[in-house]
Amino acid sequence: xxxxxxxxxxxxxxxxxxxxxxxxxxxxxxxxxxxxxxxxxxxxxxxxxxxxxxxxxxxxxxxxxxxxxxxxxxxxxxxxxxxxxxxxxxxxxxxxxxxxxxxxxxxxxxxxxxxxxxxxxxxxxxxxxxxxxxxxxxxxxxxxxxxxxxxxxxxxxxxxxxxxxxxxxxxxxxxxxxxxxxxxxxxxxxxxxxxxxxxxxxxxxxxxxxxxxxxxxxxxxxxxxxxxxxxxxxxxxxxxxxxxxxxxxxxxxxxxxxxxxxxxxxxxxxxxx
Amino acid sequence: xxxxxxxxxxxxxxxxxxxxxxxxxxxxxxxxxxxxxxxxxxxxxxxxxxxxxxxxxxxxxxxxxxxxxxxxxxxxxxxxxxxxxxxxxxxxxxxxxxxxxxxxxxxxxxxxxxxxxxxxxxxxxxxxxxxxxxxxxxxxxxxxxxxxxxxxxxxxxxxxxxxxxxxxxxxxxxxxxxxxxxxxxxxxxxxxxxxxxxxxxxxxxxxxxxxxxxxxxxxxxxxxxxxxxxxxxxxxxxxxxxxxxxxxxxxxxxxxxxxxxxx
Numbered sequence: 135x136x137x138x139x140x141x142x143x144x145x146x147x148x149x150x151x152x153x154x155x156x157x158x159x160x161x162x163x164x165x166x167x168x169x170x171x172x173x174x175x176x177x178x179x180x181x182x183x184x185x186x187x188x189x190x191x192x193x194x195x196x197x198x199x200x201x202x203x204x205x206x207x208x209x210x211x212x213x214x215x216x217x218x219x220x221x222x223x224x225x226x227x228x229x230x231x232x233x234x235x236x237x238x239x240x241x242x243x244x245x246x247x248x249x250x251x252x253x254x255x256x257x258x259x260x261x262x263x264x265x266x267x268x269x270x271x272x273x274x275x276x277x278x279x280x281x282x283x284x285x286x287x288x289x290x291x292x293x294x295x296x297x298x299x300x301x302x303x304x305x306x307x308x309x310x311x312x313x314x315x316x317x318x319x320x321x322x323x324x325x326x327x328x329x330x331x332x333x334x335x336x337x338x339x340x341x342x343x344x345x346x347x348x349x350x351x352x353x354x355x356x357x358x359x360x361x362x363x364x365x366x367x368x369x370x371x372x373x374x375x376x377x378x379x380x381x382x383x384x385x386x387x388x389x390x391x392x393x394x395x396x397x398x399x400x401x402x403x404x405x406x407x
Numbered sequence: 408x409x410x411x412x413x414x415x416x417x418x419x420x421x422x423x424x425x426x427x428x429x430x431x432x433x434x435x436x437x438x439x440x441x442x443x444x445x446x447x448x449x450x451x452x453x454x455x456x457x458x459x460x461x462x463x464x465x466x467x468x469x470x471x472x473x474x475x476x477x478x479x480x481x482x483x484x485x486x487x488x489x490x491x492x493x494x495x496x497x498x499x500x501x502x503x504x505x506x507x508x509x510x511x512x513x514x515x516x517x518x519x520x521x522x523x524x525x526x527x528x529x530x531x532x533x534x535x536x537x538x539x540x541x542x543x544x545x546x547x548x549x550x551x552x553x554x555x556x557x558x559x560x561x562x563x564x565x566x567x568x569x570x571x572x573x574x575x576x577x578x579x580x581x582x583x584x585x586x587x588x589x590x591x592x593x594x595x596x597x598x599x600x601x602x603x604x605x606x607x608x609x610x611x612x613x614x615x616x617x618x619x620x621x622x623x624x625x626x627x628x629x630x631x632x633x634x635x636x637x638x639x640x641x642x643x644x645x646x647x648x649x650x651x652x653x654x655x656x657x658x659x660x661x662x663x664x665x666x667x668x669x670x
Binding site: 137138139158159160161162164165166168170171172173174175176185186189190230233234236237 | 566567569570571572573574575576577580584585588589
């Protein structure tokens with residue numbers, strides 16, 4: 135919708151303060167990077183990046199200079215004369231990014247750009263994109279299903295749920311002041327205790343009863359290295375898991391089957407839930 | 408063992424159905440040497456027939472290529488109510504006997520036909536002349552470009568086209584710079600098949616042309632005319648020319664085609 139490839143049923147799209155709702159995609163100045171690269175298969179890397187400039191009938195020398203600059207920016211100089219089919223997924227996606235940047239878009243749209251790549255390449259590209267963004271400084275809309283990716287890259291995050299925006303805010307706001315249970319459990323795991331929502335690492339386990347604590351039995355303990363997960367069966371009903379460091383776990387001397395009391399002082403209650 | 412059996416069956420079938428008749432044609436044409444065959448295909452009537460076939464092909468093929476690409480784009484990219492019907496109709500010429508097509512044109516454009524009376528009152532002659540022969544040839548060779556291009560268009564999807572659009576390309580630029588390069592080999596192959604089919608068309612043209620020797624006689628009609636007049640060498644020699652034309656078309660295609668695995 136931002137790129138103009140889909141029509142909104144209602145509402146408006148404004149880009150740099152101008153109404154772009156009725157504008158054709160080619161007039162919006164939006165750079166689009168697709169999940170599956172959408173590389174022009176019959177053109178070389180250089181041809182792909184130059185496409186938008188050639189369409190705009192820029193002088194040949196200028197096109198060449200700009201493409202060289204972009205090739206350097208996305209670190210694809212050695213591959214300039216290759217075809218997309220001769221590149222790896224990560225390289226193709228960097229080419230697609232350079233192609234979108236070539237026309238100096240007002241907005242850059244990245245639609246799950248790393249979705250088709252394996253985890254390690256994803257991580258590398260994420261770091262690289264972060265640095266690139268510091269250099270290029272163009273408003274970027276990054277669509278992802280990966281919360282960590284969103285938290286690591288974004289200044290502002292809009293959490294969508296079933297087609298509606300649940301909350302917009304900085305990563306920190308979303309984490310510290312989530313407005314709905316969905317947002318809370320989306321930007322970091324959360325557990326429900328009665329009508330209260332709490333982060334697992336905020337659960338406080340005690341061996342003695344205390345006011346306001348929930349009684350529970352330890353079902354399973356998993357040591358994951360630095361931290362540990364403790365699965366609890368609540369006396370009322372339901373299960374939750376608590377997170378703590380292994381050091382804390384050792385101090386509590388918890389064992390399977392032990393009865394504990396769970397304190398959730400830092401829990402949140404959501405209205406209308 | 409099984410491989411050998413498969414090969415024998417496939418090649419044996421090809422030899423029986425395809426190579427046998429074709430080699431007989433060549434053998435009979437040159438039975439009495441190269442000279443008689445050469446003079447048989449260089450008579451004014453023969454030359455005219457070949458020229459007419461080439462002229463008809465030169466009009467029908469480009470027309471069907473443009474229509475075929477448009478039609479494929481319509482079917483794949485711009486679905487509309489009745490798309491399925493169009494899709495089915497495109498194949499009709501493959502199923503319908505060309506003779507039936509010829510008669511249909513005859514009924515439409517004949518002196519008492521729907522369009523015929525209007526056209527003849529304006530001095531335009533369709534039947535027994537080039538226009539009807541082009542129509543007949545175009546009709547029978549419609550499906551090839553469409554059938555070649557549709558699956559390729561489906562396969563490439565719309566991602567590249569959308570990307571080109573966001574980069575500022577107009578619809579025409581998207582087609583010329585992105586869509587067409589992606590489908591060009593399908594188009595080329597469709598053109599080859601269309602050409603081959605147009606060169607060889609007999610049934611529909613035979614009905615609408617009137618078969619006037621030296622006037623509306625195409626190469627295929629000329630072959631049958633020679634045969635019926637017991638001019639065996641003339642018939643076979645003209646057949647050889649037709650076969651050579653088809654072979655040249657197919658070879659050109661294979662030479663133009665990019666080597667496997669370039670892209």
